[in-house]
Amino acid sequence: MTTPDRKTLIGKVLREVKYVLNEDDLRTYLPVCEEDHPAFFSDGGAQATGYERRVIPPSFAPHIAVLVLLRAFDWEDFFFDYKTGTAMFGEQELAYLRPLYAGETLTIQSSVADVYEKQGKRAFDVVTVKFSAADQQGAPVFHGSQAYILFK
Amino acid sequence: MDTRAKMYFDEVQEGMALPSATYGPMDRHKYIAIAIILRDMNPLHLDRVYARERGMPDAVQQGPLNETYLYRFLTDWLHRPWDIRKTKLRFSANVFPDDLLTCGGTVTRKYRENGEPRVDCQIWQQNQKGEKIIFGEATFTLPERK
Numbered sequence: 054m055t056t057p058d059r060k061t062l063i064g065k066v067l068r069e070v071k072y073v074l075n076e077d078d079l080r081t082y083l084p085v086c087e088e089d090h091p092a093f094f095s096d097g098g099a100q101a102t103g104y105e106r107r108v109i110p111p112s113f114a115p116h117i118a119v120l121v122l123l124r125a126f127d128w129e130d131f132f133f134d135y136k137t138g139t140a141m142f143g144e145q146e147l148a149y150l151r152p153l154y155a156g157e158t159l160t161i162q163s164s165v166a167d168v169y170e171k172q173g174k175r176a177f178d179v180v181t182v183k184f185s186a187a188d189q190q191g192a193p194v195f196h197g198s199q200a201y202i203l204f205k
Numbered sequence: 206m207d208t209r210a211k212m213y214f215d216e217v218q219e220g221m222a223l224p225s226a227t228y229g230p231m232d233r234h235k236y237i238a239i240a241i242i243l244r245d246m247n248p249l250h251l252d253r254v255y256a257r258e259r260g261m262p263d264a265v266q267q268g269p270l271n272e273t274y275l276y277r278f279l280t281d282w283l284h285r286p287w288d289i290r291k292t293k294l295r296f297s298a299n300v301f302p303d304d305l306l307t308c309g310g311t312v313t314r315k316y317r318e319n320g321e322p323r324v325d326c327q328i329w330q331q332n333q334k335g336e337k338i339i340f341g342e343a344t345f346t347l348p349e350r351k
Contacts, residue, residue: 078242085238086273089206090286102285111289112276116269120243142268144295144341152287 056205057132059168059178067125067163067182072117074109074155082113093155107155114147114195121161122182122199131180133203143179143200150194159186159194166198177204207281214322214347217312223326224282225309228274231266233302239267266300275330275339278308284348290323294341298332305333310343321346 083093088110091098096106119142128135153159163184170178180203185196209224236250245267248255253264272294280286300306310328317323324347329340 081238081242085235086270086277088277090281092286104285104287108287110276111280111286112273115272115276116239116242119269120245123243123245142296144293145272146291146293148291149287149289 056178059132059180059203062131062165062180063168065130065165067122067130067165070121070124070161070163071158072121072161073158074113074117074153076155079109079113079155082116083110086110086112088112104152105154108152109155111149111153114149114153115145117153117159117186118145118147118184118197118199121159121186122163122184125161125163125182125184131201131203139204141202143181143202145197145199147195147197150196153194158189160188160191161186175204177202179203209282211282211284212347214315214324214349216350217315217324217347219312219315221312223279223310223312223328225307226278226281227305227307228277229305230303231300231306233264235270236264236266239270243267243269261299261301263301266302266304268296271296271300271306271330271338274306275308275328278310278330279328279343279345283345288346290344290346292328292341292343294328294339296339298336298338300332300338306330306338307332313342322349 092102092104092108093110099107161184163182166183167181168178179200181198181200183198186194188194240246249265250267256264280289308330310326312324312326314325323344325344328343330338332338
């Protein structure tokens with residue numbers, strides 16, 4: 054079966070996603086990833102480091118990017134069957150405009166920025182999704198892009 | 206606790222190596238927690254039989270968990286964790302349980318942006334066999350000595 058031309062996806066606006074930097078995820082993440090800086094555990098620890106309140110570890114941000122983008126689209130949108138196909142992460146860019154605080158709600162907007170085909174041992178498409186995350190006031194807090202390698 | 210000596214902007218020079226760090230051995234039990242956080246129950250990360258049926262030697266560690274260690278290599282060493290400004294990373298190989306991950310980097314540029322001292326560097330992560338897992342670029346700020 055021929056895969057439809059994924060270049061038609063360029064410009065496609067994906068679903069808006071909201072994500073709360075919630076206590077359950079942080080309580081799971083911090084010990085597993087041995088993130089032990091006091092700023093990640095209390096407002097006091099954060100203020101002693103110069104932050105206004107408790108922050109999350111920067112290493113948690115790539116997880117946020119992955120999980121919110123997985124909610125922003127369905128694999129079928131990319132003409133891809135996740136159960137039978139092979140997908141890999143490609144290049145990822147993240148730029149931080151300020152620290153991320155525990156408990157805050159982020160709204161993530163994303164769209165397909167680029168699609169191109171490459172030929173390795175097998176042919177594959179690289180689908181690049183650009184996104185930006187804003188806080189409750191609508192101010193941008195981080196932005197970036199994530200490429201997905203979808204084998205044909 | 207990270208024991209690497211911290212540096213100041215004045216001391217950093219282009220071409221110098223950042224102090225490396227090694228993490229591990231990787232623990233398959235952590236993959237369950239990461240799957241819960243990512244809301245991604247792909248059996249490739251959780252079921253070694255499923256992974257072997259697809260040609261992998263074992264369950265595949267999630268990419269964001271690999272990134273955690275590359276981020277920690279920087280943010281544990283920085284004076285404050287959110288002194289990181291940006292990253293641009295490429296994933297080139299998989300990580301498996303019991304792997305050891307060593308992270309390192311080289312300073313490529315030292316400059317100011319809107320008055321803030323900034324350092325660009327090439328960073329990388331490799332396993333115990335010397336295979337590159339992730340490579341790319343990062344930008345962070347460092348304080349100046351008063």
